[in-house]
Amino acid sequence: MAETEKDDVQGLLAKRDELLREVKNLKGRVAELEGERDAANGRADNAEGEVQRVRLDEPVAAVLGDMFAVKLKYVLPDVQEHFSFNLGDDGQVQFTAKDGARVKVGEAGKEREAGFNSDDVRAALEAHGGFDDVLLTRAKGGTGKPPSAGQNGVMTGDAPKSQKVAPEFGLR
Numbered sequence: 001m002a003e004t005e006k007d008d009v010q011g012l013l014a015k016r017d018e019l020l021r022e023v024k025n026l027k028g029r030v031a032e033l034e035g036e037r038d039a040a041n042g043r044a045d046n047a048e049g050e051v052q053r054v055r056l057d058e059p060v061a062a063v064l065g066d067m068f069a070v071k072l073k074y075v076l077p078d079v080q081e082h083f084s085f086n087l088g089d090d091g092q093v094q095f096t097a098k099d100g101a102r103v104k105v106g107e108a109g110k111e112r113e114a115g116f117n118s119d120d121v122r123a124a125l126e127a128h129g130g131f132d133d134v135l136l137t138r139a140k141g142g143t144g145k146p147p148s149a150g151q152n153g154v155m156t157g158d159a160p161k162s163q164k165v166a167p168e169f170g171l172r
Contacts, residue, residue: 052087059093060085063118067125068134075134082128085116095121 061072068075081098088094093116097103103114105123114120122138125131 055091056085056087056093059116063116063121067118067122067136068131069136070134075131079125079131082130083124092116095124 060076064076064079065072083103084094084096084098084100086094086096095103095114095116103120103124104111105114105120105127106112114124122135125135
């Protein structure tokens with residue numbers, strides 16, 4: 001019996017070693033798969049951020065960018081307290097009130113849902129009234145830069161050189 005028990009013990013030890021090797025291989029494979037999962041999640045997060053930037057952030061900045069007398073980064077948090085810009089299921093920007101209701105623009109009785117365009121967004125901001133201090137009027141044109149050469153027939157080329165004037169009181 002001693003020999004049979006010895007064979008059983010040897011068989012059990014061999015089986016144990018085999019199972020330990022298999023567990024070690026499986027743990028390595030799990031670590032490899034977790035690394036791949038983390039890399040895939042990182043790429044997915046980057047892709048979502050890029051989609052957010054291209055499909056939502058840049059269009060919102062383009063529509064709202066020229067409406068205010070101050071930089072958009074300063075007024076956007078105030079706008080977002082009252083209005084929301086989100087991507088819809090169709091991938092288009094949805095312009096809604098903060099509570100999720102569609103924004104209405106137009107005169108009383110002739111109201112319609114506001115689309116995401118500069119005219120409707122401006123009309124909603126004007127109707128709200130809280131942005132009157134920083135909202136530029138529609139009649140304001142240009143970029144605030146001085147006129148360029150040749151605009152309105154005014155030449156801004158080199159001015160004729162003025163003659164030197166002797167300093168007063170003998171100062172140089």
